[in-house]
Amino acid sequence: MIFHISDLAMLVIAGSVAFALVMVVQMIVLLVRRYLQERRVIASRPQELAVLRELMKAVAGAGAGDIGEAPAFLAADPAVRLRAITHVLQMVRGADREALLRIADQTHVYDAALKDLNRGDRSRRVDALRVLEQIPSAASTDAMLATMGNDPSHDVRLEAATALARTGNLPKPTAVARMLELRTRPLTRLHEALFRSSAVKHTAELERMAADEKYVRIRHLLVEALGWSGDFGVLDALERHSSDPNPEVRCAALKSARRLEHPGAARWAIGLLLDPVDAVRIQAVQTCAKLNARDAVPILSSLISSSSWWVRTRAKEALDKLRPEQRVRADITGLRL
Amino acid sequence: MTEFVAANTFWGHILIGIAWFSLLVVLARNAVSVVQLLAATWAFARRIKPAPRSTDLWSKYEDLAPPVSVIAPAFNEELSIVDSVRALLALQYPSHEVIVVNDGSSDSTLATMIDAYQMVPTDRQQLVALQNTRILGVYASATHPNLLLVDKENGRKADAANAGIGFAQMPLVCVIDADSIIESDGLLRSTEPFMNDDGRLVAVGGAIRVVNGSAIRGGHIEAIGLSRKWLPRFQVVEYMRAFLTARVANAELGMLTLISGAFGIFKRSVVVEIGGYRHDTVGEDFELVMRIHRHMREQKRPYRIEFVPEVVCWTEAPETLPGLRNQRARWEQGALETLAFHRRMLCNPRYGRIGMVAMPLLVLEDLLGPPMELAGYLVIPICFFLGILSPELALAFLSLSFVFGTAISIATLALEEKQLRRTPNARDLARIALAALMENFGYRQINLWFRLQGMWRYLKKDNSWAAVPRVGFDRSNPTDKTVLPIAADRREGAPVPFKFVEEADINTDSEDGPDTVARSSAPSRAETGG
Numbered sequence: 001m002i003f004h005i006s007d008l009a010m011l012v013i014a015g016s017v018a019f020a021l022v023m024v025v026q027m028i029v030l031l032v033r034r035y036l037q038e039r040r041v042i043a044s045r046p047q048e049l050a051v052l053r054e055l056m057k058a059v060a061g062a063g064a065g066d067i068g069e070a071p072a073f074l075a076a077d078p079a080v081r082l083r084a085i086t087h088v089l090q091m092v093r094g095a096d097r098e099a100l101l102r103i104a105d106q107t108h109v110y111d112a113a114l115k116d117l118n119r120g121d122r123s124r125r126v127d128a129l130r131v132l133e134q135i136p137s138a139a140s141t142d143a144m145l146a147t148m149g150n151d152p153s154h155d156v157r158l159e160a161a162t163a164l165a166r167t168g169n170l171p172k173p174t175a176v177a178r179m180l181e182l183r184t185r186p187l188t189r190l191h192e193a194l195f196r197s198s199a200v201k202h203t204a205e206l207e208r209m210a211a212d213e214k215y216v217r218i219r220h221l222l223v224e225a226l227g228w229s230g231d232f233g234v235l236d237a238l239e240r241h242s243s244d245p246n247p248e249v250r251c252a253a254l255k256s257a258r259r260l261e262h263p264g265a266a267r268w269a270i271g272l273l274l275d276p277v278d279a280v281r282i283q284a285v286q287t288c289a290k291l292n293a294r295d296a297v298p299i300l301s302s303l304i305s306s307s308s309w310w311v312r313t314r315a316k317e318a319l320d321k322l323r324p325e326q327r328v329r330a331d332i333t334g335l336r337l
Numbered sequence: 338m339t340e341f342v343a344a345n346t347f348w349g350h351i352l353i354g355i356a357w358f359s360l361l362v363v364l365a366r367n368a369v370s371v372v373q374l375l376a377a378t379w380a381f382a383r384r385i386k387p388a389p390r391s392t393d394l395w396s397k398y399e400d401l402a403p404p405v406s407v408i409a410p411a412f413n414e415e416l417s418i419v420d421s422v423r424a425l426l427a428l429q430y431p432s433h434e435v436i437v438v439n440d441g442s443s444d445s446t447l448a449t450m451i452d453a454y455q456m457v458p459t460d461r462q463q464l465v466a467l468q469n470t471r472i473l474g475v476y477a478s479a480t481h482p483n484l485l486l487v488d489k490e491n492g493r494k495a496d497a498a499n500a501g502i503g504f505a506q507m508p509l510v511c512v513i514d515a516d517s518i519i520e521s522d523g524l525l526r527s528t529e530p531f532m533n534d535d536g537r538l539v540a541v542g543g544a545i546r547v548v549n550g551s552a553i554r555g556g557h558i559e560a561i562g563l564s565r566k567w568l569p570r571f572q573v574v575e576y577m578r579a580f581l582t583a584r585v586a587n588a589e590l591g592m593l594t595l596i597s598g599a600f601g602i603f604k605r606s607v608v609v610e611i612g613g614y615r616h617d618t619v620g621e622d623f624e625l626v627m628r629i630h631r632h633m634r635e636q637k638r639p640y641r642i643e644f645v646p647e648v649v650c651w652t653e654a655p656e657t658l659p660g661l662r663n664q665r666a667r668w669e670q671g672a673l674e675t676l677a678f679h680r681r682m683l684c685n686p687r688y689g690r691i692g693m694v695a696m697p698l699l700v701l702e703d704l705l706g707p708p709m710e711l712a713g714y715l716v717i718p719i720c721f722f723l724g725i726l727s728p729e730l731a732l733a734f735l736s737l738s739f740v741f742g743t744a745i746s747i748a749t750l751a752l753e754e755k756q757l758r759r760t761p762n763a764r765d766l767a768r769i770a771l772a773a774l775m776e777n778f779g780y781r782q783i784n785l786w787f788r789l790q791g792m793w794r795y796l797k798k799d800n801s802w803a804a805v806p807r808v809g810f811d812r813s814n815p816t817d818k819t820v821l822p823i824a825a826d827r828r829e830g831a832p833v834p835f836k837f838v839e840e841a842d843i844n845t846d847s848e849d850g851p852d853t854v855a856r857s858s859a860p861s862r863a864e865t866g867g
Binding site: 005006008009010012013015016017019020022023024026027030031034035038122123126127155158159186187188189190192193196309313329 | 364382383384385386401403460462464506531532533534535536727729730732733736737740741743744747748750751754755762763766767770774
């Protein structure tokens with residue numbers, strides 16, 4: 001079969017027209033949908049207000065947590081109920097919050113999200129996680145934990161971990177490291193955030209992991225997280241890690257010491273002012289300044305002539321803070337062309 | 338006449354050749370648009386939508402958000418600068434500084450800033466001098482510790498941005514236009530990819546929308562609206578097509594070659610490493626991204642450039658044809674200059690898909706597209722009336738230009754409505770849809786003509802509407818660049834002024850300066866492009 005040029009031209013014309021028609025029809029559908037949705041939103045406002053009122057009453061009433069007589073709530077669309085519950089959840093604390101979570105469990109408002117967690121579409125699973133995150137009941141937390149441990153997509157597991165961190169239900173750091181495959185996967189700021197969120201609850205475990213050679217790859221994250229524990233008991237561990245062969249770990253130890261603001265860390269922080277790695281020296285300079293380590297002044301003065309712009313600059317800032325009466329001239333730091 | 342240009346004559350062959358080539362170019366451009374539309378649809382379908390996750394985490398652990406220096410070059414902005422800066426200072430972000438660079442304004446921009454923000458001279462030092470002009474003064478605000486004002490001689494946006502980058506101490510720089518209106522959470526959204534970054538991400542672009550018709554107060558958008566004029570409405574469609582299909586698709590395919598000058602976030606160390614923006618092009622934003630690609634690939638370093646489809650910034654579109662002509666001609670000229678600067682990358686396998694795919698597509702879009710499509714509008718009807726071209730072919734050309742183009746525009750609008758839904762209401766959506774239908778009948782052709790004018794300006798090397806005043810000094814002589822004291826180690830005979838130590842040894846991950854140790858080996862300043 002031989003195609004003539006004119007046949008191809010006709011094909012192009014027909015294809016263009018068909019494509020345009022399909023797109024126009026699709027646009028019309030979207031326009032109508034948008035219009036109807038806007039109308040529906042306006043129409044549903046009184047109902048949403050009624051649902052909110054009933055919900056507040058149920059939470060604050062004698063039988064708190066019992067939605068019982070709430071015709072508007074029970075008649076409302078599941079999406080409206082979910083919106084109302086998540087809205088009120090942001091405003092209540094303590095017993096009221098517990099009562100509201102009971103209502104959420106009773107009325108199965110997040111059942112659709114639980115189902116979505118097991119569906120194929122990755123973005124849909126993440127959307128479901130975000131719904132569950134807003135209603136951190138026991139059932140939804142279990143579902144998020146299961147997702148964090150078993151979902152085939154790393155992105156979804158990470159999303160589950162951040163949702164659990166936000167609700168204060170993140171598992172132990174060893175489990176986090178295992179579930180998120182942190183011994184092999186690239187490390188990001190989110191991983192750092194996860195360990196930080198565990199710091200207060202799992203200080204001892206973080207300390208143990210940081211000392212364990214099995215976790216040497218993420219040691220800097222673990223050491224950095226120790227600074228968020230608020231526990232001065234980790235200072236000895238930080239001092240040990242300040243002599244780690246990996247400069248990232250030494251930096252993390254300094255950052256943690258800075259965060260804890262315990263003057264006892266100044267001694268070894270001053271020692272790191274002479275570290276061969278610029279990044280470590282910079283952290284040491286900042287830590288000395290934060291800990292008000294006046295003994296560091298002689299070394300800091302020598303760092304003003306460092307070859308690194310950053311070391312010079314931070315040393316100047318530290319000296320200006322430690323001895324404000326004798327400010328360092330900016331041009332001495334040799335920065336301006 | 339008909340005999341003169343009969344099909345088998347010389348002129349007949351010429352006309353037929355032009356007609357066929359036009360048809361092929363339009364066909365190819367439409368094919369590229371379809372591929373981009375499909376790739377963008379695929380990217381949207383797969384992507385994990387941005388969520389409160391990052392904001393929640395960042396609000397709790399705010400020092401995790403990579404600190405950003407927002408660089409706002411300003412030239413004669415006395416009426417709007419205070420509001421613009423106030424909006425920048427109010428951006429939802431845990432840690433950012435705003436560096437306003439007064440690019441030799443002839444009005445009272447400087448005095449207005451000094452007065453409004455109680456700015457006083459400071460000894461804040463420049464990390465690196467990338468600008469060609471002299472710094473006249475540096476001011477810090479007594480009321481806003483994260484605001485810096487740099488006063489310099491006039492030198493155009495690239496020079497002003499370079500001066501600001503030189504003062505930036507944060508690991509990321511966000512370069513904007515002074516008249517850009519950033520969404521209050523725009524910085525947060527556009528830096529989100531850095532939260533998941535394993536160290537390879539070097540730049541992020543974000544979607545920009547047309548602000549005409551919206552209500553603005555105090556540098557913020559109070560209510561999103563649509564202009565009553567058709568010219569801005571057509572540009573709304575154009576911006577959607579550019580940002581929601583072309584750039585999303587290019588980013589998805591690892592071929593993003595343009596981050597708009599109105600809003601772009603870059604790793605400061607990489608921008609400094611390549612010498613900042615070029616001063617000798619009107620398309621400095623395009624050229625910068627292309628040079629990043631070139632540099633990273635020549636260095637064989639892994640890198641990524643991403644795009645955030647969420648609207649992060651709003652910009653004012655020209656409302657008159659002369660304004661549009663200037664803008665489009667400048668864009669075209671900038672594109673051609675960039676293509677010329679980096680012609681070595683074209684079809685060069687060393688540059689991977691940038692050289693082998695993205696560059697040829699740029700040639701198609703920016704070099705062949707405008708003249709050949711315009712030629713087609715002229716030649717194809719002539720050939721048809723002379724009887725040397727079949728009516729089917731003439732109709733095919735017209736349907737590709739008008740009908741197919743319209744379909745692509747409407748498809749983009751549908752994609753926007755499904756995925757982002759930033760059009761305020763159904764009525765405005767209908768108006769934009771109407772603009773999408775009409776855009777290909779006149780506006781598209783006018784644009785092509787403006788782009789031809791840009792080509793002409795490129796050929797003439799016409800830089801007149803964006804001149805760089807020269808003050809008679811040589812860039813190689815650093816003492817000419819500043820009126821402030823020169824440090825002892827920067828004087829004649831001293832070692833190289835800066836060694837890019839941070840790039841060589843460390844990554845700058847905190848506002849306190851570099852704080853983590855890089856895993857890669859030290860790059861050299863191989864190419865500055867200047």
